[in-house]
Amino acid sequence: MAVTIEQLQQIEALADVPAPQLQWLIDQGEEYWLEKGDKLFSIGDHLDKTHVFLEGKIRLCAMQQGVLREVYVYDKAHVAGYLPFSRLVTVKLTCEILQRSHFLSIPGPIIREAIKLHYELTAALVGVMTNRVRDYTAFQQQTEKMISLGKLSAGLAHELNNPAAAIARTSGLLQTQVELLTELFKPLSQLQLTAEQVETLDKKINTLLCNRPMQIKSMLEQAAVEDALYNWMEEEELDVNAGELSANFAEAGIATADLDEIKACAPVQYLPLLLQWMNNGAVALKMAADIREASERISNLVNSVKNYTQMDRDGNLQPTDIHTGLRNTLTMLDYKLRKGNVTVEEHFDLTLPQLDAYPGELNQVWTNIIDNAIDAMAVNKEGVLRITTQQDNEFIEVTINDNGPGIPQEILANVFDPFFTTKEVGKGTGLGLDIVNRIMRQHKGTVRLRSQPGSTSFTLCFPIHLQ
Template sequence: MTDVKLEELKAIPLLEGVPDNQLQWLIDNGNVRLLEEGERMFEAGEAVDKTSIILEGRIRLCVSQNGKLREVAVFKEQAITGYLPFSRALKTPGYGQCIKKARVLVIPSEKIKAAAREHYELTEALVHIMTTRVRDFTSQQQQNEKMFALGKLSAGLAHELNNPAAAITRGAAALEDQIERLPELFKSIVQLNIPPEKVDGINQLLHTRAHQKDRPVLSMMTRAAHEDDLNDWLDDHEITDCDFAENMVDFDFKPEDLDHMNACTPSPQLPVVLEWVNNYLVATKMISDIKESSQRVSQLVTAVKNFTHMDRATDKQPLDIHSGLRNTLTMLDYKLKKAKVTVVENFDLDIPQVKAMAGELNQVWTNIIDNAADAMEANGGGTLEITTHQDRQFVQVTIKDSGPGVPLEIQSQIFDPFFTTKDMGKGTGLGLDVVMRIVRQHNGSVKLHSVPGSTEFIVCFPISGE
């Protein structure tokens, strides 16, 4: 089908109010172009010298950003793109590719410029499209810059990384001190005349306690009582090093364990053996602390990498919705703890994957959860409940907080650009605008239900991405 009927243009909401004779003028001055799936409609850097009205099919715009191609828009049926009156665009920022067999009405820019003098209503409609496009692209650029900078997350991430890094530094210093003491300890140990079977007995006890899996977690009072028992035993045997008892309690040593080592050691050489045992226990503890802290740093780096999806393609891919939610919670963990927020996960792990851009979905979760944390922090804490389930051909994510709620009179405005209820300097009013545009780009929907003490954002994405 290569001809265009007047009814097709009249059905386009963007051209509502344009008289029939002006719509017929578009048809008379344009040409129909048919595109097969995968065919390029235009290339990056081409002159913006025509107006295109998508009658059927879909065209996606891909732009190179930071050395990677990124899908920034999808033009569907009834979309109007290309040259628009009074636009300053001279060259296309990327290439346009047909992703669904398309039929496009193409009008040369010279004709559109001439129409500005003769067809007021048509020009007015096209100018309105242009201003909307400028706003969308400007806002989209702002969201990309915020994503790359990780502005909202930098303070919390730095805090989360600083704790394990400091622990590694302390552990390494303590371990170095223990190692420096080994030569002198070795001299003392080799002078002992302990039978091999007695050495095996001490080694077996030491290995058992150092690698005990079910080591009890002691309360402060219970720990103090156990430490007193060990100190009493050491005092009875005229051993005055107070560090022995403190370290041995950490590894669940009991007075009967000291009796066992005493029986294996030639009198009065027990202090030398205990010092060797104590050195081993401290070194083991430091190694464990360093290992645990290193794993925490690795987890945080992995979370950042997954959150931004630095190593993945930037087009839509099948993904598990829960992975992004958990990465976002990890990135915001410090802020949630600071706000005294309890997180409840009601995840349906059997729901299918959705076709989406993971990095952009993470921006959705970040903005909603970040706002919820701010609201609950003002209340002195609260509960954040995240629920996922399948609703027919959609995956639904509900993020509910126990904050003060959104007043009824402003609920219709919260998705508007630059609208914010936060104090001056604390909000840009772009967060929920970003949420709405990303969700729409994924052919989904986002709804708000809010009453005092309960605010729900319900986000739905089609499983197929269409």
């Protein structure tokens, strides 16, 4: 079935092209059919033909993180392949045939000839190219965001899992400790103690377990206290698990002098039961503290996510504390920082004024640059990330420096170009720094990059007031 002018006019991009020019296109092209499973072109092929898809069904796929993924599916007529003034020389997508499809293909040299002969046709094809660049860029930007989100989500899931698992584990142990309280109640109630002795013991035990400030000890100091407690119980020949009690008492800050005071308050035969009661209380309080700490960790993480994503704010320009965004970003990337053995040095001027900015956009800037820095330092198995903030007259400067291997001078000028990446195939889209550049222009700011072996710095300069 021969291609007709009417078929080409059904394509929105070609609808207003004069009929003689469309007939010229038909006359210069090659008409053919492809079957299901065939490929019209593949990633890496030389871009040398314009393809007019007339009918059937095709799928365009792009490589993402080493896997070929669907980008678009067309079942309506469409123009693809080589287009006038395009700088692409190789194909970026793979076109698969999903059902028998009809094509008209025109060699690139013929299309270049059309630039001289047919203005309306050329203008239509340039419009197709513009739309293709816009759509593909939007797709790649969305991909970049999804990759970043995936990295943040993986780290956040790990960070949340640790305290959540700690809460589950510790709450189960705490239940066991509470059950021990009931077992100890009966023997304790049978102790022959005066009201005065009970009052004295209650005050001392309460002071030891609840009202004593915790003192941080080194491992050697802790071991010394444990040994002293263990020896004290052995010398007293107490029927207790001296190893367990000495370890728990040492962690709770209880020393041999404290046990001497307890011993002086009651008959010696009551001492084992009293120490077991103290041990149960010390362990229960420690577990409660662990649960509280884990809960606070989860709460802080959730709050950081909320602030990072600006969940409770609109997207308008607003006064912004850059340090809040930087710290929330570091929290979101904390797992990756620790995994890469990266030390963070904050040189923050906390007296800086607030910046007129779009906070959510700034968080993308911090994330892209810091994430790239962590990846760069990975080859060293460790690294130092230095973040410095300072005021320069009516501007605020943020410098993010890493001590990775640096960026080779021959590619330094290309790192902000769209789709340029030094990462392995599938590990980046090459849009991270392009996004940074666009957001900086949105804030009327500038980015300066300096790099040499052992030091790469991005200095971001923002005007304090945009209006």
